[in-house]
Amino acid sequence: MILAHDVDGDGPAVLLLHSGVCDRRMWEPQVPALARAHRVVRPDLRGFGESPMPGEAYADADDLAALLDSLGMAEAAVVGSSYGGRVAMELATRDPARVSSLVLLCPAFRGVDPDEELQAFGAEEDRLLEAGDVEGAVQLNVRTFLGPDADEATAHRVTQMQRRAFEVQLSADALEPGPQPERVEVDPSRLAVPTLVVSGTLDLGHFREVAAVLAAQVPDAEHVELPWAGHLPSLERPDAVTDLLLDALDRRHPVRTH
Numbered sequence: 544m545i546l547a548h549d550v551d552g553d554g555p556a557v558l559l560l561h562s563g564v565c566d567r568r569m570w571e572p573q574v575p576a577l578a579r580a581h582r583v584v585r586p587d588l589r590g591f592g593e594s595p596m597p598g599e600a601y602a603d604a605d606d607l608a609a610l611l612d613s614l615g616m617a618e619a620a621v622v623g624s625s626y627g628g629r630v631a632m633e634l635a636t637r638d639p640a641r642v643s644s645l646v647l648l649c650p651a652f653r654g655v656d657p658d659e660e661l662q663a664f665g666a667e668e669d670r671l672l673e674a675g676d677v678e679g680a681v682q683l684n685v686r687t688f689l690g691p692d693a694d695e696a697t698a699h700r701v702t703q704m705q706r707r708a709f710e711v712q713l714s715a716d717a718l719e720p721g722p723q724p725e726r727v728e729v730d731p732s733r734l735a736v737p738t739l740v741v742s743g744t745l746d747l748g749h750f751r752e753v754a755a756v757l758a759a760q761v762p763d764a765e766h767v768e769l770p771w772a773g774h775l776p777s778l779e780r781p782d783a784v785t786d787l788l789l790d791a792l793d794r795r796h797p798v799r800t801h
């Protein structure tokens with residue numbers, strides 16, 4: 544299947560991968576600036592936005608390779624937020640020729656075990672969903688992952704995106720057989736592309752640890768910590784992250800952190 548996606552602009556390809564509480568709409572603040580000099584591709588990964596979740600085996604990395612093939616793109620710079628950061632590393636592991644560089648914003652990574660705080664979040668989310676309180680689970684995610692600089696309009700957008708993700712994923716849970724995601728193991732020491740790891744000082748401790756581990760293990764990785772950021776910096780201060788991405792995509796300029 545070809546993922547639902549948008550393409551904007553022309554130039555070197557940039558693939559934007561959304562977080563697990565959002566979908567491709569999360570990148571709307573960044574697209575106009577990026578598309579001035581890049582061909583910007585924004586997919587909805589399976590189970591998010593307009594991409595369904597059929598009852599079959601799949602790997603997100605393979606879905607992305609198929610999407611790039613359909614667009615005639617041999618490679619792309621890949622930007623991933625949270626879950627999208629994990630998928631970005633899976634694509635670089637599975638099909639390294641596809642990835643020219645990585646920008647990982649508060650990425651997820653299976654190589655660091657969840658701490659008590661994140662386990663408690665997961666348990667509460669499961670409790671709410673098992674009780675049929677989808678709206679409660681939506682609001683739990685918004686409160687947990689959206690940092691203090693986000694305004695009310697942004698919180699509303701994240702609420703809509705997370706609610707849609709639950710709709711798609713809960714519908715898939717009812718399938719027989721259900722979706723069968725393949726686990727792609729990532730060895731950070733083998734990611735041989737320029738990599739920028741971004742963390743937020745106000746993010747959950749687990750994700751700050753993930754960023755530190757990746758920055759230490761990915762060869763020659765650069766690590767930038769944003770003192771104002773929670774878990775979704777591209778939504779919390781869109782202009783600042785747009786500048787950061789433009790700098791990362793054009794290595795002639797230093798990365799700005801303001």
